[in-house]
Amino acid sequence: xxxxxxxxxxxxxxxxxxxxxxxxxxxxxxxxxxxxxxxxxxxxxxxxxxxxxxxxxxxxxxxxxxxxxxxxxxxxxxxxxxxxxxxxxxxxxxxxxxxxxxxxxxxxxxxxxxxxxxxxxxxxxxxxxxxxxxxxxxxxxxxxxxxxxxxxxxxxxxxxxxxxxxxxxxxxxxxxxxxxxxxxxxxxxxxxxxxxxxxxxxxxxxxxxxxxxxxxxxxxxxxxxxxxxxxxxxxxxxxxxxxxxxxxxxxxxxxxxxxx
Amino acid sequence: xxxxxxxxxxxxxxxxxxxxxxxxxxxxxxxxxxxxxxxxxxxxxxxxxxxxxxxxxxxxxxxxxxxxxxxxxxxxxxxxxxxxxxxxxxxxxxxxxxxxxxxxxxxxxxxxxxxxxxxxxxxxxxxxxxxxxxxxxxxxxxxxxxxxxxxxxxxxxxxxxxxxxxxxxxxxxxxxxxxxxxxxxxxxxxxxxxxxxxxxxxxxxxxxxxxxxxxxxxxxxxxxxxxxxxxxxxxxxxxxxxxxxxxxxxxxxxxxxxxx
Numbered sequence: 001x002x003x004x005x006x007x008x009x010x011x012x013x014x015x016x017x018x019x020x021x022x023x024x025x026x027x028x029x030x031x032x033x034x035x036x037x038x039x040x041x042x043x044x045x046x047x048x049x050x051x052x053x054x055x056x057x058x059x060x061x062x063x064x065x066x067x068x069x070x071x072x073x074x075x076x077x078x079x080x081x082x083x084x085x086x087x088x089x090x091x092x093x094x095x096x097x098x099x100x101x102x103x104x105x106x107x108x109x110x111x112x113x114x115x116x117x118x119x120x121x122x123x124x125x126x127x128x129x130x131x132x133x134x135x136x137x138x139x140x141x142x143x144x145x146x147x148x149x150x151x152x153x154x155x156x157x158x159x160x161x162x163x164x165x166x167x168x169x170x171x172x173x174x175x176x177x178x179x180x181x182x183x184x185x186x187x188x189x190x191x192x193x194x195x196x197x198x199x200x201x202x203x204x205x206x207x208x209x210x211x212x213x214x215x216x217x218x219x220x221x222x223x224x225x226x227x228x229x230x231x232x233x234x235x236x237x238x239x240x241x242x243x244x245x246x247x248x249x250x251x252x253x254x255x256x257x258x259x260x
Numbered sequence: 261x262x263x264x265x266x267x268x269x270x271x272x273x274x275x276x277x278x279x280x281x282x283x284x285x286x287x288x289x290x291x292x293x294x295x296x297x298x299x300x301x302x303x304x305x306x307x308x309x310x311x312x313x314x315x316x317x318x319x320x321x322x323x324x325x326x327x328x329x330x331x332x333x334x335x336x337x338x339x340x341x342x343x344x345x346x347x348x349x350x351x352x353x354x355x356x357x358x359x360x361x362x363x364x365x366x367x368x369x370x371x372x373x374x375x376x377x378x379x380x381x382x383x384x385x386x387x388x389x390x391x392x393x394x395x396x397x398x399x400x401x402x403x404x405x406x407x408x409x410x411x412x413x414x415x416x417x418x419x420x421x422x423x424x425x426x427x428x429x430x431x432x433x434x435x436x437x438x439x440x441x442x443x444x445x446x447x448x449x450x451x452x453x454x455x456x457x458x459x460x461x462x463x464x465x466x467x468x469x470x471x472x473x474x475x476x477x478x479x480x481x482x483x484x485x486x487x488x489x490x491x492x493x494x495x496x497x498x499x500x501x502x503x504x505x506x507x508x509x510x511x512x513x514x515x516x517x518x519x520x
Contacts, residue, residue, distance in 0.1 A: 129390060138415075168433070172431050
């Protein structure tokens, strides 16, 4: 293989829900010891990078710092800053998304601002999503705000089974606003991968994930090689039925040590 | 013209928001005096027929009773009863929808029932829509419940401008559930018109509405003639641009008296 960098999804690869996949933790730690660059990429927009560093540390990945994490909330804030400099954002999302936007210098709009003027409507997963937020967001988009989705995942696995993801919330707002998002940041969009390449300082990188539709499709669109692990969403049967083919498939991430 | 029955939309035809269109009220009252059958058809699912009878009376249409009103909530309850007899329904919607379902003998499910077994998920406009309801509904649909939308209107006009309609709520649930509704009751579906024909006892009827995409398209799909009034959503320019052509177009419903 001989890649310099590894871009590793977390949910379904490092852990599933609250259950840590110990072999994957071991594999990632060994990659790090062998001086490979490891960057964690997640579509989850609810948590800040700080919060992920703690979760990784708790899982046994002690060396990870904020610069090793690219969440869709961080990627969204960074990308908007690069494109627009700054501005006022109405956020449908949780504290992690707000924190990342604030830390890039954005102002968070109040609901009533949506009837006047906000620059951006930024939508991620939001367990406090309700009719008022839907109305605020669609109004601001109809009034001309740039409309950004952190990601389009329709669902995500939770302890209680599949839960509604950012994509379900985006669908409601898009229907009300009469348009799809102007920008989608999360995988399979290449924005997340481009940021990871920039941080890693190399595009000689392998994308590791558990989902064909986000991780593997996204890797291809970013021109990167990809590896599917079968510890998460995708099952061997799904792989057989799909036209999307990763470069490598492993049952467990620990097997990567035999081939790097 | 010589139609025996007139199927009249309310919002945009009889009133716009809280503003009553006096000429339309006069026209409808004269149709009734001339012994035409007038039935009011609305996609709005939030109110019961009782509540519409009161609103029509307040607007000056004193003779209207429940049998002159077909709301999407009533049509939904009636149609489900005809198709399935009865059962337990999880409702994302307001009191009018629940009342109509209960009055047709359906049992209303609790949120926790969605993780076990409900027969139907019925979705209408719901100003108390939130993430939990989204999660409950998508779970029940994934667990096999028949999925019914009262209507798919993406927005509706309100005093505060366009508000999210049932269609926006349906979009979120469909995305989370991974499927579109099994049944859509409201216009342009012909279900509403078929019920009106049954009540009127004749298909020699003219559909009167203010929307090309629901009233006029729906009339055509039900094999009925249609009349567009320009007092609501559709403007002369929209009509020019559209491929949907009603049989008649009037600026005001009062002009109908010159041609019947």
